[in-house]
Amino acid sequence: MSQTKTKDHAALAEAFIKDEERVDWHDGALWYIREKRDIAAKQIPEWEELREAASKIKSNVISNLHEYLLQFEANLKKNGVTVHWADSAEEHNQIVYSILKAKEINQMVKSKSMLTEECHLNEYLEERGIEVINSDLGEYIQQIDNEPPSHIVLPCIHKRKEEIGELFHEHLGTEKGLSDPTLLTRVARKHLRNIFLTRRGALTGVNFAVAETGEYIVCTNEGNADMGAHLSEVQIASMGLEKLIPQKKHLGIFLRLLARSATGQPITIYSSHYKKPRIGQEMHLILVDAGRTRQLGRPDFRDSLKCIKCGSCMNTCPVYRKSGGLSYHNTISGPIGAILAPNLDMKNHADLPYASTLCGSCSNVCPVKINIHEQLYKWRQEIVKEGYAANTKALGMKTMAWTLSSPGKFTTVAKAGKWFMHNVPFVLNNKFNPWYKQRDMPDGPKESFSEWFTKNKEQKK
């Protein structure tokens, strides 16, 4: 399911960039995290081997998904967990609703789940009279501001502390002008504590699910997933099919990579294992496809399913840092979002693979070595073939392909600068060309190299 797009990435990014001082701050905050990640990664001599191992384990998982899913399901059942399979976001939401309705629960606390954001679960439940509170601080802030998360690990990284202070003043009654992060966090903590104590239903996401044991692991820094789950009568976990790892011994590799890649921490504060319901508690796990098996069927793009959602590709991406996560108009933003989104809705997300310079930094930081920038390139080819590129652009490209393949045409018009100006789209010299808004083109030199070369060769003869 995708959000309805009103503007494309370029337009949304342009709006974000208007406030340049804010962009510099946003860029700096994320670059700081990239630097922390570098320091953490470089403290581990076997870092690159860990990435390689993780990548291979995930290759194994997505190549044998069917067997691992069945093994996982059998072990979940053995442990007393009720298993559900959801083909679509809609079906996932229906399952959650039916579980809660059966227990007459009308308030639920949620944490650590980008999947339910992708499924728009909150809206679905609220329309049916069930109130949902996101208990991760960043997601809670986004929820009270009625905005989706802009980053999968740092949901409100685009907001400044003063803006958060404003929101808290409005929604939680804090003193006007209060923007001290510690004080604000204390207020949120007190408020959320009451939520945890009164909610009978709790839903979490899943970071890793172990096929061999039927347990799943949720990584948080705030302990909120635990608080919600431990105090609930009904505990629900929603996970994408791709979150599996084969054995428990593989977990160490991923836990070492995840937090270092995400924030530069050696490990998340909590890595909580959930396996069996408490006496009197119900545990449900929903396995969600929602386009994942379709992606699995695309040979060029299936590796995107290796993603462990660390967000490091966002922190390193200069386009992300300068344009903000919301400009990607998709739940998962940044480079990884740009290769996942076209699978869900190619027409609506045709702009996202173009929101990149193909610099390749994303692939280098990726802890599971997804070739993100190569997939961006390949999505562009798909989007053009499927007819989703703007018609005018396609026409321009066809003209250029014809000219460039014909040397006669090229040389007859190859006066320095002139041919290029008329044929290559990014230098078309007219007032509609965005190049000239904030940049100049080089002055055409007296002669091109080919002219110089021909003249020189003749003189030498």
Added chain:
Amino acid sequence: MNVGLFIPCYVNQFYPNAAIATLELLQKFGANVVYPVNQTCCGQPMANSGFEHLSQDCNDLFINNFSDFDYIVGPSASCILHVKEHLHSNKHEEQAANIRSKVFELVEFLTDVLKIEKLDAVFPHKVGLHHSCHGLRGLHLSQMSELNAPPFSKPQYLLNMVKGLEQVTLDRADECCGFGGVFCVSEEAVSVKMGKDRVTDHLKHGAEYITSSDLSCLMHLEGILHRNKSAVKVIHIAEILNATT
């Protein structure tokens, strides 16, 4: 050694001095350089925009022009990487594969094939080195800052041989400049902001020149410098390595 000189279309049109410096450098080190005059473009602008399927004629022309050389060398990391990764042909795939294995960017040709150990170049200026992403992460001209791996830099190795040249240290050693081919117009706002921030880093550290093995990055940075009436200039690395006065 027969070297086919590949001068990318925009270098030919806008930066003939970089092409001349490339030719002269190669000749200085004893290569027999031939410039096939029928060459146009590697097809990258189309392919990176999603129109790789239209670049077939372009590829065949490239194969026609460059099949017969021991090496193909060009002063543009980005175009070279494109040829290396995407030159294919329905008609002449064997020749395409052969070209892909012997095409070199100028810097790597000097360090890896010619293995040069000294230069008689003089360039008494403060210079900031801009790593093009295709040169860095595509051709591995230098170590990438994201990896936990030993550092090296082929362009730096060559610049260290130039008398009088002082390299400035940057805050962000290998951040993208935001050119990105079609990106520079389709995402104009982000492209320019990225370019401005790279320029600021070089200016902050006192660079008089910004150099690179990719003129597409430099054209973008030059456009920003020029619009802002900066005295800082861009210069292709071949021109520095070939500078004698």
